[in-house]
Amino acid sequence: MEVNWFITIPWLPAITTAAYLTVKKKSPSEIIENTVKAMLGYYLICAGAYLAIEAMSPLDARIYGATGTHVGILNTELMGAVLVEKSGNAGFLTFLLAFAVNLLLARKLKKGYLFLTGHHLLFLSLMTCFVIREKIQLSPLAAAALGGMITGIYIWFCVGASAGCMEKLKPGARAGLGNSASGAAVIGTVAGRCFRKKKKLEYYGKEGRNTSFVTSIGVITVFVLYLVMPGTGKSLSEAARCALMYGAALSAIVYGLRMLLGNVIQMFWELGKRYVPDLVTGLDSTAIVSYSPGAWKAGFCAASVTAAIASLLLFVTGSPFAALPGFTSLYFAGGVAGVFGNMEGGKQGAALAGAVTGIAVILLTSGLVLLSGMGVGYGMALGETEYGILGCLLSVVLNVIK
């Protein structure tokens, strides 16, 4: 997706950050430092995107050469960074417009659902913008406007759907999920209810802890993929090099996102508190891990197993694209499903919820890529449920309209 009407210097994030800090009456030195930091964050994300492509595109090329199937490891941050790099200021405009639309809906409809996880809102907006431009070739400004509107409406529904599930987890919480796993929350609740009629249910309690080494799991996954997948050279040094580049890319992107979005997220929260009566905050998924860490882990493990099986089936059936289980994405989606599945149906509910979510994430992501062409050849794909749901729906609708 070419953006040739904006210069590539990220002036829109800079202006947004500077304007916010000026309104907050920060000192000139703070304004300048944070504004420069936002721009540096943008370039750090771009650097991470280049590194990620360098690490993962050979994997796709080799597997495609051997099997005729393109692949993409599930990792929202990596694929999101590529979208950031390709969309520039137009993408950031979509992101701001999406929040503005969500804020307006939350205020006017008196259901104050507000999506407050910055990086997922950014990636959802960029994905929407990409699909629109691929399908109906609008100008960047028109695509940003339409993409912002569609994303803003969609995220209002996402927070609302998950807030309904959250109400049972913690009554009166006035919170939902704003992290692209609202679908997992709904899947978890529905799957858990399959066991509701069982007389004796054993539930996960508050025991246990979850691993913080999500990046390391991803690095090991890439290392193994480079050694075992068909068509790869089975070279230990190449596998290690690409796996470490993957990890470095992820670290750079996460750090860059904090620099780019730090003040913007703060601004979104303050706007929400000021302008939305009866605010229902859409939070990131780890806000709910404390309810049952054991269920989170069960959901993640179950999702990982079924995602691997679903991925294998896509290969066996000759699908043109197969999403590969990226455990970072499955950690969040499967974990969320597990917590809600446990709430409704105990340990069995948690496991089933995770299992269904694993399959859903692989199929939805593969569907998104097949329908939109996003990321083919890069070796990575957006993970979690919301990208697949919105991306597939939008692609189908725009195909019909075209």
Added chain:
Amino acid sequence: MKIVTLCTCGLGTCFALKIKVEEVLESLGLSCEVLPCDLSSGFLEAADLYVVPYGLDVDVNSLGGFGVLVIEDVLDTEEIEKKLQESFENMKRSGYPWK
């Protein structure tokens, strides 16, 4: 004084915690630097206090500083306020050099 809020990737829940912590500090009339960070690089921030959601695997000893506050419910401002106040009182009692 520096407080760092932590979560798995340093992008989502730690921002929510940061905002809640800042609300509490404002209500207590205190001013501190509050930064969000991911779990694996939190120790690099050399904070005085770390705030982390319950359920995440944190090596408390590796973080340093005065201590780690484990928050059971990131939506519960009262819990955050109570635990912050307890930490500040413990810091003063132990003679921890905070500004």
